[in-house]
Amino acid sequence: MYVRIEDLYFGYTKNTHVLHNVSFAMQEGEIVAILGSSGSGKSTLLRLLSGLEMPSKGRIEVNEETLCSANTFVECEKRHVGMVFQDYALFPHMDVIKNIAFGLKHLSKDAKKGRVQAMLKLINMEEKSHAFPHELSGGQQQRIALARALAPSPDILLLDEPFSNLDEDLKTKIRHELRSIMKKTAMTAIFVTHDYDDALDIADRICYLEDGRIVHEEVIKRS
Amino acid sequence: MLSRIRRNINIFSVVSIVAAALIVIPMLNILIEIFNEPTPAWQHIRQNLLTNYIINTTILIGFVAVFSALIGVFGATMVTRYEFKGRRLLSWFLMLPLAMPSYIAAYAYADMVSYTGSLARMFRWLNIPLVINVMNMPGAIFIFTLTLFPYVYMLTRGALSKQSAAFSENARLLGAGKVRTFIRVVLPLLRPALVAGTLLVVLETLNDYGVVAYFNVRVFSFAIFNAFENLGDTPAAIRLSGVLMVMVFIIIAIERFIRGKRRYSMHVKGRPLPRVALKGWQRFILPSLLWVIMVLAFFLPLAQLFYYATLTFTSVFTLSFVYLTINSLTLAVSATLITVLIALMLANYNRGSQNRFKKGLLKVTNLGYAIPGAVIAIAVMIFFIDIDHVLYPIYQFINPNSPRLVLSSTLVMLTFAFVLRFMAIGYNSIEASYDKIGDTFTEASYVLNTSKVKTLLKVDIPLIKHGLISAAIIVFIDVIKELPLTLILRPTNYNTLATEVFRYAREEMLQESAVPALVLILVSSVLIYVLTHYKKKGVPINVR
Known part of the structure; x- marks a missing residue:
């Protein structure tokens, strides 16, 4: 398995647990939706996977590398994990090119330029390369945030409620776009949502999270 | 049209328009005077002194701005991002130098490092061959930095405590280490607060007369006073004021130009970064640096003033005081x-x-x-x-x-x-x-x-x-x-207390200036305490 999460526990205090014994596995290129109501622990799960929080117990493995176990904890900047935040968190003082290039510091100038152009082409936004985030619509900001997260070719992509800031009309269009981009790049992705339609349109599999526990899984059959 | 104007007339508009008119008319006077025939004193100033005033003023505000920004951001980062012993106390103590007028700190330091001063005597007692002269440009930079950095500290601390963690977390996930995240993301997002705070520092430095007069540092405010009081040439003073105003507006315009169409804030939900406990050597060294700054900026001159106040209290504390x-x-x-x-x-x-x-x-x-x-x-x-x-x-x-x-x-x-x-x-x-x-x-x-x-x-x-x-x-x-x-x-x-401190200092009666200086500092310190500890009760959230 490409992603393996075993017996994950997390609590902000010693006696209360936000996540209880969460375990699941994913194949490479699979898109999994974590579906749950607010407070169910779905965003916390993403924070644990990304390394922004440390679990109280459990093991996380991605691409045969142990990111977290009883005696291992890989810092977030070394995990090769991409993440799209709920509000996108685009750096407001950088234009689109600089936002996308932020995670490419290991590349040469030319390679960086080529990668940014490839990302802009992927999301079909070449004409907005010099715009600042405040000059973009919500949908455009989301696509830039996606390109920024994909640019360093992460091992896994995490998306936190990626549609919560979009209008209903825009949502349907962007859902399909998002799935097609992720499939084009063969990206393994986990996204959390409270909206069943989001999960249905994008995911290959849905994990239902309730009170910090995965209570049910559903494989989506596509024709 | 008429009815629209009538509808907009109310107490707020009338007071605002009258206030604006009363403010703009005196300023226009200055502008008009600049176009009048120059006086011989101005010719002399322009040919022999003006370049020097501009260079000195630029050096002074340049260094004071950079050092104040460094100390202000360092203090703000420490108290908002890290947990250490004494953090809560330092969080408001770092505002206290605002209660110490620059000219009073200048008089205290000049006295402390003079041959008979307490610091100079201490150095001799410890056999440290150190002779410090603060009555020069570096001394003025030192005094202004220590007394004015709280403007930067106050504004950047506010901005840092509101900055969403999402930006820093995102940068870390994109592979940036702590230093790169701070330099490329946290610091640029602080820019509006940093610029506003530094601008206040610059404006306060340009405004000062007490320090530069005492240290004989020939900057603009010194020149304006000199033209006005010693040469008795008001038009020359006005022309100098005009040049200074142009300098201030150039500084503001350059900042706006560099900023361009960039923005430094976006509505992003989420809490600020939680404070991290300092570990190892950092636990002692970093807070110690802040305490050293506090001692130099506030407690050392305050202690000197207290000592002098005990010597002169009976002679100074009269009915006229x-x-x-x-x-x-x-x-x-x-x-x-x-x-x-x-x-x-x-x-x-x-x-x-x-x-x-x-x-x-x-x-x-x-x-x-x-x-x-x-x-x-x-x-x-x-x-x-x-x-x-x-x-x-x-x-x-x-x-x-x-x-x-x-x-x-x-x-x-x-x-x-x-x-x-x-x-x-x-x-x-x-x-x-x-x-x-x-x-x-x-x-x-x-x-x-x-x-x-x-x-x-x-x-x-x-x-x-x-x-x-x-x-x-x-x-x-x-x-x-x-x-x-x-x-x-x-x-x-x-x-007033301020003019009395200045008078004593000018007459080289520094010990006598301690009592009025202390009253000024104590009143301001108490108010800063109230300002930093006054709890907002029952203030509703924005329901827009």
């Missing part, structure tokens, strides 16, 4: 009340408006803080002398033996100048409070047929009480410390 303390307090209270009242009217007039006229009016009324005290003093004096000339027939009608100058020889002129100079300070605090509560409460009151004044008294003021108190405290501290305006515009034989 009580009178000048009352003078200082009454002047500061009246200037504060008028400033806050007009700022409140202005804030009401401008609420939620995108109207260009209103925005222009606001810029004019907030101009005062960008203009050094010496410049404002001269502008206001000329303005009041003109008013006295116009009103002279009325004075004669009331009293045939009336002198020609009435208003310009009273406290009205000085109070007016304070209001003009500190309006921006009061306004910004009140505007921030209005932004927090939004417009809905006020609009709800209007639709219930409540008048504007009654709404102001019954709805707005109780809701923005905290902002009003903050505004009043900051203006009060600024007024009570102010020196250049008071020196030029005070009526004859009218003394």
Whole structure:
């Protein structure tokens, strides 16, 4: 398995647990939706996977590398994990090119330029390369945030409620776009949502999270 | 059209427009004077001294700005991002140097490092062959940095405590280490607060006269006073003021140009970064650095002043000292009340408006803080002398033996100048409070047929009480410390704590200056304590 999460526990205090014994596995290129109501622990799960929080117990493995176990904890900047935040968190003082290039510091100038152009082409936004985030619509900001997260070719992509800031009309269009981009790049992705339609349109599999526990899984059959 | 104008006439618009007119007229006087025939004194200044003034002023504000920014951001980062012993105390202690007027710190340090001073004696006792002279440009940079960095600290601390963790977390996930995240993301997002704080530091440095006069550092405020008081050449002083105003506007314009169309904030949900406990050597070294800054900026000069106060208390603390303390307090209270009242009217007039006229009016009324005290003093004096000339027939009608100058020889002129100079300070605090509560409460009151004044008294003021108190405290501290305006515009034989400190220092009676200096510092310190500890109770959230 490409992603393996075993017996994950997390609590902000010693006696209360936000996540209880969460375990699941994913194949490479699979898109999994974590579906749950607010407070169910779905965003916390993403924070644990990304390394922004440390679990109280459990093991996380991605691409045969142990990111977290009883005696291992890989810092977030070394995990090769991409993440799209709920509000996108685009750096407001950088234009689109600089936002996308932020995670490419290991590349040469030319390679960086080529990668940014490839990302802009992927999301079909070449004409907005010099715009600042405040000059973009919500949908455009989301696509830039996606390109920024994909640019360093992460091992896994995490998306936190990626549609919560979009209008209903825009949502349907962007859902399909998002799935097609992720499939084009063969990206393994986990996204959390409270909206069943989001999960249905994008995911290959849905994990239902309730009170910090995965209570049910559903494989989506596509024709 | 006429009905629209009539509909817009209310107490807020009338006070705002009159205030703007009263502020802009004295400034125009300065501009007009620049185009008049230059005097011989000006020719001399321009040919022999001006370049030197410009170079010295640039060196002074450049270094003070950089050092204040470094210390301010360091302090703000430490108390908002890290957990260590004494953090809560340092969090408000770092504001205390604001209570120490630069000129008082300058007198204390000059004395401490002089041959007979406490520090010099201590060095000799410890056999340390160190002779320090602070009465020069580096000394002035040292004094201004230590007494003014809290402006940067205060604003960047506020911005850091509100900055969403999502930006830093995102940068880390994109592979940036802690240092790169700080330099590329956290620091640039602090830019508006950092620039605003540093600009305040620069403006306060340009405003100072006490330090540069005592240290004989030939910068603009020194030159303006020299032209005005020693050469008796007001037009030359006005021309120098004009050049200084141009320099201030160039600094602001350069910053705007560099900023371009970038923005430094976006609405992003999420909590700020949690504080991390300092570990290892950092646990001792980093907080120690902050304590060293605090000792140098506040406690060391304060201790020196306390020592001198014990020596001179009986000779200085006389009935006339009580009178000048009352003078200082009454002047500061009246200037504060008028400033806050007009700022409140202005804030009401401008609420939620995108109207260009209103925005222009606001810029004019907030101009005062960008203009050094010496410049404002001269502008206001000329303005009041003109008013006295116009009103002279009325004075004669009331009293045939009336002198020609009435208003310009009273406290009205000085109070007016304070209001003009500190309006921006009061306004910004009140505007921030209005932004927090939004417009809905006020609009709800209007639709219930409540008048504007009654709404102001019954709805707005109780809701923005905290902002009003903050505004009043900051203006009060600024007024009570102010020196250049008071020196030029005070009526004859009218003394305040600030002018008394200056007088003693000029007469080399530094020990005697300790008592008035301490009263100034203690009053300001208590107010800073109130400002930093006053809890906001019952302030509603923005419901816009």
